[in-house]
Amino acid sequence: MSQNLKTIFIDGEAGTTGLGIRERLAAVPEVAVKSIDPDKRKDPAARKDMMASVDLVVLCLPDEAAKESVALADQLGSDAPKIVDAATAHRVAPGWVYGFAELEPGHAGKIAKADRVANPGCYPTGAIALLRPLVDAGLMAQDHPVTVNAVSGYSGGGKSMIEDFETGVAPAFELYGLGLRHKHLPELQAYARLTRRPIFVPSVGNFRQGMLVSVPLHLDALPGRPGIADLHHALAERYAGSTYVSVVPQDGKGGKIEPEALNDTNKLELTVFGQDDLGQAVLVARLDNLGKGASGAAVQNIRLMLGLPEG
Numbered sequence: 001m002s003q004n005l006k007t008i009f010i011d012g013e014a015g016t017t018g019l020g021i022r023e024r025l026a027a028v029p030e031v032a033v034k035s036i037d038p039d040k041r042k043d044p045a046a047r048k049d050m051m052a053s054v055d056l057v058v059l060c061l062p063d064e065a066a067k068e069s070v071a072l073a074d075q076l077g078s079d080a081p082k083i084v085d086a087a088t089a090h091r092v093a094p095g096w097v098y099g100f101a102e103l104e105p106g107h108a109g110k111i112a113k114a115d116r117v118a119n120p121g122c123y124p125t126g127a128i129a130l131l132r133p134l135v136d137a138g139l140m141a142q143d144h145p146v147t148v149n150a151v152s153g154y155s156g157g158g159k160s161m162i163e164d165f166e167t168g169v170a171p172a173f174e175l176y177g178l179g180l181r182h183k184h185l186p187e188l189q190a191y192a193r194l195t196r197r198p199i200f201v202p203s204v205g206n207f208r209q210g211m212l213v214s215v216p217l218h219l220d221a222l223p224g225r226p227g228i229a230d231l232h233h234a235l236a237e238r239y240a241g242s243t244y245v246s247v248v249p250q251d252g253k254g255g256k257i258e259p260e261a262l263n264d265t266n267k268l269e270l271t272v273f274g275q276d277d278l279g280q281a282v283l284v285a286r287l288d289n290l291g292k293g294a295s296g297a298a299v300q301n302i303r304l305m306l307g308l309p310e311g
């Protein structure tokens, strides 16, 4: 192993997100991924030893196991590696930087300097990308009653949901999160800068990966009653020059959009559908839940934290 390579340990490397990160890192020549003996993958002492030997650890674990790993890293004091946590556990926790590089100007620089980065949830990635620029531009009040609807491919539910869909146990499509307490709400509300809790209605369909997140809007309920072009402009201005986030015109989409077009990429595409004469709009974000919604974003953050060039 060359001395100059940055070393990475993926805690949970056999899971859906972990495998996706490993595949992506295989194409990054500046890093070497160190693997743990599969028999010891849940052994705290072995994981702690591994953490002590690397520059950065990525946590691709259920929330409780991610918290346990952070506690193990804490025991290493100044020898602790940098951490990217793909779980939900630290996304609004003090001392952690939220890993959505395009959140606002200068945010990628904060990730680059951080020791601990919480990778965003897949749905909040789309919703925050749509909402935050409107709030920042004063086009949406912070207490606007926001509703976010979304559909995900079944890989979003990890190994157990993948098995349910691929063995035919799961229904073709279902709404869920109807208890209105989905785990993504705290980060969605915090990083979109909303003071009123949004209503979030996710759903999952019988396709492996890909995602649409949509926000319906009545234009006369927004300050100054903006037009469709104003909403488009606010988004286009925020993401001008972005490598991964694009704002596309609605023309040519025929009033419909499907979720799989960005699969296996780290891209996020935003469209403002709407009709000025009706005073209505629907903002839509399209992404790969396993790409920009998980492993792709994690690798984007790893590159920033290790000072590597953009992929």
Ligand SMILES: NC(=O)C1=CN([C@@H]2O[C@H](COP(=O)(O)OP(=O)(O)OC[C@H]3O[C@@H](n4cnc5c(N)ncnc54)[C@H](OP(=O)(O)O)[C@@H]3O)[C@@H](O)[C@H]2O)C=CC1
Pocket (backbone or CB within 6 Å): 011, 012, 013, 014, 015, 016, 017, 018, 041, 042, 043, 059, 060, 061, 062, 063, 065, 086, 087, 088, 120, 121, 122, 155, 156, 157, 158, 159, 160, 289, 290, 293, 294, 295
């Ligand atoms: N799938 C997705 O689209 C996204 C998932 N995430 C998040 O990433 C994390 C992982 O999710 P995902 O990859 O989907 O889940 P999976 O169920 O596919 O994988 C989880 C992995 O963690 C391992 N694991 C479980 N407990 C422990 C433990 N105590 N110590 C070490 N390893 C353990 C599992 O091993 P075993 O199977 O042997 O128990 C498995 O390999 C979750 O927090 C999830 O919320 C984030 C963004 C998107």
Ligand SMILES: CC(=O)N[C@@H](CCC(=O)OP(=O)(O)O)C(=O)O
Pocket (backbone or CB within 6 Å): 086, 087, 088, 120, 121, 122, 123, 152, 153, 154, 155, 156, 157, 161, 183, 184, 202, 203, 204, 289, 293, 294
């Ligand atoms: C279809 C499905 O079940 N999706 C998952 C979210 C997947 C995801 O990306 O969530 P994290 O990033 O927070 O792990 C869910 O709704 O809980």
